Structures are given as C-alpha cells and as structure tokens.
Amino acid sequence: MRKDTRNCCIFMWVVFLALCCSPAWGFDFGKIVDGVSNVVDSAQKEVKKVVNSESEKTSGEKSSQSQSQQSSAPDAVVQKSGTVGKADQPLGESLSVFSTSPIDVNAPGNSVSSFNAGDHIYGLLRSKKSWKQQVGGSNYLIVWFYLDGEQKSYKSVGLQRAELLNQDYFVLDIAPDPARMTNYSDPDVIFPEVKGDKFGPELFSRYLGELSPGKHTVRIEVKAYNKVYASGSFTVEGNDFSSYTALYNSIKNKAGQMVTMPKEGLSNPTLAAELEGILQQHGWPQIQRLVIVDKDWWIDRVDGGDTAVKSRHIAAAAAARGTDGKLFFQVLTFEQPMLLSGDWGKLDLSHSGEKKPLPEENLNK
Structure with a gap:
C-alpha cells in the first residue's frame, strides 16, 4: 500500500471512531466540535508519526528536519476541552477590554486587568475579523466561561441580524449594574x-x-473547533x-422585565387564526397574541435524507393570561x-x- 494512502486510512479511521462515539457527549455541540477537533489533531499526529518513522529508515537527516518542523508548528499543542492551553491564544486577545463601567465600542479605552470583589464588571470581546468571516455560515458564537482555569459553562449565543455578524466585537456584561446592563435588551441576541x-x-x-x-482568575473565550476567535x-x-x-438577584429580576415574545417569522393571518383555534380546543385561555416564529414549514422525513415525507411542522409563540391574571407565553x-x-x-399541537x-408592557414588542 502506498504511504500516503495508508496515512489517509489511519486519519479517516480515527475520525470515524470519534463520530461513532459522539452519543457519549450527549449531543453537546460545544464538546462535540472540540472533541472531534482533538481527535483530528491526534489523527494528524499519528500520520506524522508514521511519516517520521518511515523517513528515519531512509534518511536520518530528513527525519531530524521533519521532527524539528513538527515541534515548532502551532498545532503541535492540542487543547483539551475544559483547559486553557498555549494553542488557544488568539491574535485578537489584546483587543478585548474589561472595565468597571459600560464600554463605548468606538472608544473602549484601556482594559482593566484586576477588580475588587463587588466591582461592576463589563466586557467587550473583539476579534481581528468580523464574526461572519470567523464562523462562516453559522449565526451564533460559542462563548466559554472559565474560573481559575476550570471551564464553568459555555453556550451558543445566537446573532439573528446580519449587522451583528458583520461586527468584529461582542459586548458581554459580566457583573453589570442592572440599570446599565446591555445584554438581554436586544431580542436578536439570544442568550440561552x-x-x-x-x-x-x-x-x-x-x-x-x-x-x-x-x-480568582476569570477567562472568557469565543471559540469553536479549538480555534479561539476572541478572548x-x-x-x-x-x-x-x-x-x-x-x-x-437584581440582574435576574431585570432580565425578567426585559422578556419579549420571539419575533414573527411568517405573516399568515389565516394560518395564525387556525393555530389559535387549535389551542382553544386544547383548553387554552383567551389568547392575547400569537406570532408564527418559523419563516416556513419544516419537512419531516421517515429516515432523513431523501426518504419519504411523514409530516411537516411549524413553530409559533402564543401569549395568554393565566389563572393568576398574569401574562405568559409559550x-x-x-x-x-x-x-x-x-x-x-x-394539523394539531405536537409540543x-x-x-x-x-411583562404587560412587552406584549406587543
């Protein structure tokens, strides 16, 4: 078997094993992308190892040169999920700013590197390129939060406007004054x-x-596939x-006051009226407002791909008044x-x- 063919087989076999094991991650996207990335890096190392081994048999000089190049390559350091490694240092890290007051994105000033307990903390994560250039076709940023080197949490934050993806910065409040908090106010920036x-x-x-x-040390990153875009x-x-x-507790209360219904994706009064009728059949109280969230129907197939169509579905958000007289939506x-x-x-309600x-004042926002 040719050397390059054998190396390719080794690489594809390891990636195949990673995908087969993905259910063990519980469909956790952040872990899956980093996990697959780590396996790919490992596979590349195995390929390099085979190449170097065979090179040694034919030329000690070539082997020495190959090993030297490998040890100096940026991807020689593999960062495992939950740790902070040298391979994770992004070019845009020096652009990120933290402050005790809200940050003006046009004139952010110098970054504060240390805070006292009780200080308000505001952040501005900045990249050297726009998010669209960094994350390609996706419309979310995977944000990671570390405390003392330990990964505490990460989530995909949705950016629902093209304007947001064309920016090279992301405002992220850490411990803001609730009255001056920026996050949660824009319905097109979705925090799960x-x-x-x-x-x-x-x-x-x-x-x-x-x-x-x-x-204590706090570290925040925007990354995917072990590539850090800002931190x-x-x-x-x-x-x-x-x-x-x-x-x-104050932020949680303020965030609750900022809740609005999802934006309308499809304007179809006839379909909206039909959906309201279905909800009434299911015992819903008088509906105050209903918006169709999806832009169109989603097609469900028997077994994915091009298999037979079994159904179609669409999502809507409905607001009504509960038995306590307060508004809610689902x-x-x-x-x-x-x-x-x-x-x-x-057509019927499935989930x-x-x-x-x-909040009453947000019903029609």
Whole structure:
C-alpha cells in the first residue's frame, strides 16, 4: 500500500471512531466540535508519526528536519476541552477590554486587568475579523466561561441580524449594574438558559457570588473547533463575594422585565387564526397574541435524507393570561401528517415549550 494512502486510512479511521462515539457527549455541540477537533489533531499526529518513522529508515537527516518542523508548528499543542492551553491564544486577545463601567465600542479605552470583589464588571470581546468571516455560515458564537482555569459553562449565543455578524466585537456584561446592563435588551441576541439562569451576566454574577475569599482568575473565550476567535481574562480579589449574589438577584429580576415574545417569522393571518383555534380546543385561555416564529414549514422525513415525507411542522409563540391574571407565553410546535394520498392531514399541537412570564408592557414588542 502506498504511504500516503495508508496515512489517509489511519486519519479517516480515527475520525470515524470519534463520530461513532459522539452519543457519549450527549449531543453537546460545544464538546462535540472540540472533541472531534482533538481527535483530528491526534489523527494528524499519528500520520506524522508514521511519516517520521518511515523517513528515519531512509534518511536520518530528513527525519531530524521533519521532527524539528513538527515541534515548532502551532498545532503541535492540542487543547483539551475544559483547559486553557498555549494553542488557544488568539491574535485578537489584546483587543478585548474589561472595565468597571459600560464600554463605548468606538472608544473602549484601556482594559482593566484586576477588580475588587463587588466591582461592576463589563466586557467587550473583539476579534481581528468580523464574526461572519470567523464562523462562516453559522449565526451564533460559542462563548466559554472559565474560573481559575476550570471551564464553568459555555453556550451558543445566537446573532439573528446580519449587522451583528458583520461586527468584529461582542459586548458581554459580566457583573453589570442592572440599570446599565446591555445584554438581554436586544431580542436578536439570544442568550440561552443554563438550569434556570440566562447565560451571560445573570449566570456569571451567580458564579462570582459563589467564590471563596482570595484572588480568582476569570477567562472568557469565543471559540469553536479549538480555534479561539476572541478572548480575554482578568482577576477579581476580595474577602467577601456575597455582593455578587445580591447583584445576581437584581440582574435576574431585570432580565425578567426585559422578556419579549420571539419575533414573527411568517405573516399568515389565516394560518395564525387556525393555530389559535387549535389551542382553544386544547383548553387554552383567551389568547392575547400569537406570532408564527418559523419563516416556513419544516419537512419531516421517515429516515432523513431523501426518504419519504411523514409530516411537516411549524413553530409559533402564543401569549395568554393565566389563572393568576398574569401574562405568559409559550413556544409551541404544530404538526401535520402526510397522508397516503399525498395530501396533508389534520394539523394539531405536537409540543409545548416552557411557560415564561411576560411583562404587560412587552406584549406587543
């Protein structure tokens, strides 16, 4: 077998094993992309090892040169998920800024590297390229939060406007004054929840409130596939971090006041009226507002690919008043089966999302 063919086989075999084992990650996208990246790096090392071994047999001089090049290559250091390694240092790290007051993106000023317990903390992560150039066709940033070198949490933050993807910066509040908090105010920047807390300042302030007396290091990264697009770090020191717990409660309350319904994806009054009727059949109270979230129907196939169509579905958000008189909304999925005749069958409710409180003043926002 030719050398390059054998090396390629080794590489593809290891990648195949990684994909087969992906269920063990629990479909956790961040871990999957980093895990596959680590396996790919390992496979590349194995290929290099084989090449170097065979080179040694034919030329000690060539082998020595190959090993020297390998040890000096940037990807020779493999960063494992949950650690911070030298291979992770991005070119744009010096551009990131942290401050005790909200940061003007046009004139961010100098970055603060150390804070005292109780200080308000604001962040601006900046890359050398626009996010669109960095992440390609995706519309989210995977943001990682570390405390004292330990990975505490990471989530995909959605950027739903082209303008946001064309920027080379991302404003990320860490422990802000709730009245001056930037995050959670833009419905097109979607911060997911982590066990009941919103990723971002709500979750970060909770972590800070749990710190023990002393000096601690916080590091934040935007990365995927072990490639860090932006990052920054700072220290926070003190004997009592309980003020951040109080801040967490204030931020959580403020975040609740900023909740709005998802934006409308499809304007179709006839379909919207039909969906409202279905909800009433399922015992919903009088609906105050309904928006179709998806831009069109999603097609469901029997076994993926080009297999037969079994149904189609579409998501909508509906707001109503609960038995306590307070507004709430839920994101709901409606499904319609494909009949043997090729027509669509009865449309019905197939899934109900979490009930979320909705401030009265935000009903029509």
